Amino acid sequence: MRLERRRIQPVAVNSVVFLAFLTALQLPAQEAAKPLPLTLEQAVDTALEQNPMFRTSLDEAQAARARLKEEQATWFPRFDFRQDFTRGNDPVYVFGTELRQRQFTAEDFALNQLNAPTPIDNFQTRLDAQWRLFDSGQTSFHQRSAKKLVTAADFQTEQARQDLILEVVRSYDAVLVLQENLRAADQAVKTAEASVQRMETMQQAGMIVDSDLLSAKVFLAQMKDRQIRTQIDLAAAGMELARQMGLSLDASPALAGTLAAPGPTPKTIQDWTQTALEQRPALRAAELQEAAMDQERKAAKADFGPKLGLFGSTERDAMAWGGPSGTNWTAGARLEINLFAGGAEKARLAEAAANAHKAKDGVEWLRSGVQMEVRKAYLDVNAAAQRAAASRASSEQAQESLRIVQNRYDSGLTTVTELLRAQTAQLDATTGYLSALQDWQVARAQLERAAGVLTPASTVITGAGNP
Numbered sequence: 001m002r003l004e005r006r007r008i009q010p011v012a013v014n015s016v017v018f019l020a021f022l023t024a025l026q027l028p029a030q031e032a033a034k035p036l037p038l039t040l041e042q043a044v045d046t047a048l049e050q051n052p053m054f055r056t057s058l059d060e061a062q063a064a065r066a067r068l069k070e071e072q073a074t075w076f077p078r079f080d081f082r083q084d085f086t087r088g089n090d091p092v093y094v095f096g097t098e099l100r101q102r103q104f105t106a107e108d109f110a111l112n113q114l115n116a117p118t119p120i121d122n123f124q125t126r127l128d129a130q131w132r133l134f135d136s137g138q139t140s141f142h143q144r145s146a147k148k149l150v151t152a153a154d155f156q157t158e159q160a161r162q163d164l165i166l167e168v169v170r171s172y173d174a175v176l177v178l179q180e181n182l183r184a185a186d187q188a189v190k191t192a193e194a195s196v197q198r199m200e201t202m203q204q205a206g207m208i209v210d211s212d213l214l215s216a217k218v219f220l221a222q223m224k225d226r227q228i229r230t231q232i233d234l235a236a237a238g239m240e241l242a243r244q245m246g247l248s249l250d251a252s253p254a255l256a257g258t259l260a261a262p263g264p265t266p267k268t269i270q271d272w273t274q275t276a277l278e279q280r281p282a283l284r285a286a287e288l289q290e291a292a293m294d295q296e297r298k299a300a301k302a303d304f305g306p307k308l309g310l311f312g313s314t315e316r317d318a319m320a321w322g323g324p325s326g327t328n329w330t331a332g333a334r335l336e337i338n339l340f341a342g343g344a345e346k347a348r349l350a351e352a353a354a355n356a357h358k359a360k361d362g363v364e365w366l367r368s369g370v371q372m373e374v375r376k377a378y379l380d381v382n383a384a385a386q387r388a389a390a391s392r393a394s395s396e397q398a399q400e401s402l403r404i405v406q407n408r409y410d411s412g413l414t415t416v417t418e419l420l421r422a423q424t425a426q427l428d429a430t431t432g433y434l435s436a437l438q439d440w441q442v443a444r445a446q447l448e449r450a451a452g453v454l455t456p457a458s459t460v461i462t463g464a465g466n467p
Contacts, residue, residue: 037256040172040463043245043454047168048161050246057160064153068146073138077310084126089119097122100317102326125317136305139300145295148288155285162281164244167408169445169460172242175257177438178234184430187228191423192220203260207290212415219420226427259437262385262461265447269378272451276374277367280452286366290359293352300352305337305346377447384440391433398422398429 048054084275088094088211094117101122107113132139199213239249267275310333319327338345405422408414441460448454455461 023175023273030137038253039256040169041456042169043172043241044461046245046247047164048456051244052246054160054164057157059378060152061153061157064146064150068143068150071139071146074132074142077129081124082124082128083126084139084463085122086124087119087121089117091117094118094120097317098253100124100315100326100328101319101324103319103324117418121319123321124315125312128311128313130309130311132307132309133307136302136307138302138305138307141299141302144357145160145292146293147290147300149297150286152288152292153290158283159285159452161431162452165454165456165458165461166357166442166445166449168241168244169441171237171244171254173256173257173259173438174237176257177434178237180259180434181253181431182227182230182234184434185223185230188223188423188427189220189227189461192216192223195419196220196342207412208361215417215420219423223427257463259434260441261437262388262440265378265381265385266288269375270448272378273371273374275453276370276451278452280370280450283363283366283370283452286359286363290356290363292361293356297349297352297356300345300349303348304338309334309336373450374447377443377450380443381440381447384385384436388433388436388440391429391436394434395426395429398426401425 014273035155042286056118086093086097091114095104095108095114097120098108196213198218199208199216200210202214203210235252242251242253245251259308310331312329312331313328314329316327402422405414405419409419445454445460448458448460
């Protein structure tokens with residue numbers, strides 16, 4: 001079987017037509033228009049818009065930005081408003097409240113009034129302010145850490161994007177392969193049915209023995225079993241593609257692409273490795289996380305230093321809402337130096353230092369893993385290309401062999417066993433070639449993903465050429 005690379009462009013690629021296509025998928029079959037074939041580019045774009053798991057990466061990036069704003073807010077002064085109502089006859093409370101309300105009189109010095117005062121109400125409106133001026137650099141270190149984590153989150157989002165693209169390519173090509181396998185299985189069933197009919201006629205005419213007819217019927221049953229299994233696998237692959245795209249599992253879009261014939265990989269393995277070390281999003285994110293953990297270690301160390309801040313408050317106290325009141329204020333500066341806290345600060349520093357070392361070791365391990373992943377993907381691309389070339393020749397040879405054996409059997413020069421063996425070999429060669437094409441296409445995507453350059457505009461997606 002000969003498959004050449006061919007990309008069928010959609011009738012229209014603008015978003016309005018594509019949305020109409022997605023809407024048509026949900027219409028009743030008798031009312032919906034025939035949907036436009038779905039290209040790999042459209043499948044990727046839809047997945048990046050609608051895949052729920054990918055959206056969680058975007059949410060993580062937003063959360064990182066919110067944490068940065070939270071750290072940046074530390075330098076701003078803080079104002080708190082409070083409205084209280086209290087009532088009581090506690091002597092100290094009554095004495096102090098009357099002073100705050102500026103309602104204290106000479107009569108309040110009477111011993112009976114001091115010892116057994118009348119209950120008093122107090123409406124207190126209070127405004128407190130605090131402003132940190134210096135904390136030995138602790139806040140600055142936290143802010144630097146948060147900034148790096150924001151960038152790391154963006155790289156993690158990009159890594160999730162490339163991971164999703166790879167999964168869409170894998171699912172899309174799996175559907176293409178199974179569609180071709182199903183066509184081959186359908187053809188094999190038709191051929192087997194025709195052989196059974198022809199042999200029944202020949203058996204009735206006494207031209208073949210019964211065993212030949214029975215063998216043909218067994219072969220037909222085997223091909224039908226293969227056909228059914230392929231149909232089930234195709235349905236499962238279609239559901240997986242729909243899931244990756246964020247669509248209903250019942251949405252089974254027709255695909256427009258075909259499998260690509262292997263081509264050369266111009267870059268060397270050294271080039272791919274260098275690209276990965278520079279551009280792999282997961283590695284860049286890990287490096288930034290390492291730097292962020294080092295800033296957190298410095299922040300934990302700064303917790304031992306002094307802290308200086310300003311504070312102030314103003315309040316209004318009144319016996320009745322809107323009645324006569326007293327207004328008071330206080331202001332001051334505060335210097336804090338931790339002398340002893342049971343070793344908590346020391347423990348936090350040890351934890352931060354351990355996290356920093358952990359992040360550093362993780363980066364080293366990931367870096368070596370990225371290099372290994374690139375090399376393996378590079379070898380897989382070349383191996384798949386070689387397998388595809390060999391499988392293509394084998395498929396063509398099996399097709400020709402089947403033609404020759406069929407002619408020989410029709411002429412009574414060979415056995416039915418040889419014919420059935422040739423038919424099985426032809427089907428196996430066809431599916432083997434299709435599998436090799438799929439492996440090469442996926443390996444290309446894996447190589448670009450390993451190098452950190454797999455995007456919707458990649459040639460693996462657009463089919464504009466080889467990497």
